[in-house]
Amino acid sequence: MHARFNRAAALQAAAAVAVAIEHHDAAGALSGLLRIDAAPGAFERMQEALDALRAASAGDVSDYLRVVDAGEASRISGIALAHPAWFYPRGGWVDPGALAQSFLARAGSRATLRTGRTVDALRRSGDRWDLIDAAGALLETADAVVLAGAGDALRLVGSPDWPVEAVRGQLSWLALDAWPGAQPQVPVAGSGYVLPPVDGRLIFGATTTVGDSDARVRASDHASNLRRLAVLTGVEPTRVDGIGGRTAWRSSAEDRLPLVGALPALDLLGRGKAPEAGPPPRGHRLDQPRFVPREPGLFICSALGSRGITWSALAAQVLAATITGGPLPLEADLIDAIDPARFVSRAVRRARAG
Ligand SMILES: Cc1cc2nc3c(=O)[nH]c(=O)nc-3n(C[C@H](O)[C@H](O)[C@H](O)COP(=O)(O)OP(=O)(O)OC[C@H]3O[C@@H](n4cnc5c(N)ncnc54)[C@H](O)[C@@H]3O)c2cc1C
Known part of the structure; x- marks a missing residue:
């Protein structure tokens, strides 16, 4: 699951970084990236894994992934490396701020950046959400809100006891x-x-x-x-x-995957408690994320861990499709794996198991 999600995200990230470098003057390069494996016998194990990947992909994966010995790794990197490495030919690096600026530039007049404001609370206002600051002043009203405040995101929905x-x-x-x-x-x-x-x-x-x-x-x-x-x-x-x-x-x-998608109905977040194992509310099944009822107009893109730059482009596409009802860019099992409702479903399954 992780490998499939990371690969899909990395390919989208490479495309986004290419735009940032070519069209928006972002500092960065897509000349490849090496990941060294210093364990004994690593080269043979990596080749076996690559063979298995080739077989599963029914084709050539060398434009995405190669195994290189220490000599080739040294030649590619320009520094003397003592161990074999995975080589990602489409990998690279980018100035993260410049990538964010590139995303904004691509959105054009559809996006407005407002900094220096802290959202202290969310308040339902008809079928929209009010964003309120610490002094109680209204900052914004929106029909769709994405919680993207990293460690602060879940505070706005009552800090559910999720393993983040x-x-x-x-x-x-x-x-x-x-x-x-x-x-x-x-x-x-x-x-x-x-x-x-x-x-x-x-x-x-x-x-x-x-x-x-x-x-x-x-x-x-x-x-x-x-x-x-x-x-x-x-x-x-x-x-x-x-x-x-x-x-x-x-x-x-805890499961090293992001939280991307529509938030579960707020009364299911449980504020530290597992939802009851009894009959699900409003006739919904809760044991599978895709059946969990959602809070209208409330979405999340958080828990990006140590891969937020790599995951951002794909996460944004998943969110955009979720919000607009467009076709999702990932297989259903991967959508379930990053769905914030997975923590509700896991709590229900755990409670049922005993
Ligand atoms: C040392 C280090 C190295 C890393 N290296 C890599 C790497 O090589 N590759 C990679 O892909 N990732 C890397 N990462 C991870 C990456 O930086 C994060 O995954 C990414 O920044 C997460 O993005 P985010 O937008 O979710 O959160 P953040 O970047 O933390 O941004 C959240 C923003 O929300 C704002 N905010 C929060 N709460 C509120 C509120 N209530 N109201 C208004 N605004 C709010 C904050 O001020 C902040 O600007 C690294 C991280 C660290 C710490």
Whole structure:
């Protein structure tokens, strides 16, 4: 399920990033991406997995995925790599802010960006939703609202007790004059990752800590990013006094899939309790996401975890189709897998099982 969703999303992301780079001046490149596997026997295992994928896909997948040995990985990346790697020829990197600007530019006059406002509450107003700020002032009224506020999204619907958590991450950067090694030509990932130089800096990362609300950029996180960088490239910087970084949170669901689609009816969210295992309300079945009744006009696109840039284009297409009733761009089982109603269904099935 994860592999199919990630592949579908990555292909849509590549198309969106190409538009951002070609038409909207976004910094980035689609020259491929390497994911190293340092485990013993990795090369043979990866080739077997690729053969299985070829058989299942009944065709050539080499424009999407290849297995390369350490020598070829080194040639592609321009740095000496000691291990084989998955090579994604259509992978790459992009400035996330510039990708967001590109999406807005593509929407043209159909989208208006308003920043610097916090939605504190949602209020039903006939068949529309009012968006209210902390002072109780009306910010906006809309017939469809998408909760896309990452870790804050579920607060607006009463913080249901769904298995979604905030995972802190810090990435680091160094000026290129502190880097004695060759510069990577494509992103290289393994236990950490390093990007090709951006604005005279080498960007690498990233840490992952659950239950950590410290917004400071920490020296200890820089140190663990530097260790990952050394394992990945076999090179250490000549000095680290100018090291910089950034901290943010990834909102992640326990099952490592996003929440994308129409929200379940608010009275089913249960505020921490599983919906009753007894007869379902209003004659609906609740044990399968697709039968769960929805709250009219309320949608979500959240829990994008550590793949929000990769998932954004496909998630937006699923949402647009859900809101307008258009054809969905994914198979039904994948729609169920990312449907926010899956947590209602799982709670019902668990309660029934005992
Ligand atoms: C260190 C690090 C490295 C990462 N690397 C990658 C990577 O290589 N590839 C990748 O695909 N992903 C990566 N990610 C993950 C990616 O950044 C996230 O998945 C993505 O940003 C999630 O997008 P989002 O719009 O859901 O949330 P966010 O980017 O967090 O944006 C949410 C926005 O909603 C606003 N908001 C929240 N609540 C409200 C409210 N009540 N009213 C108004 N506005 C509100 C916030 O101010 C914010 O602007 C990384 C994340 C981290 C932390």
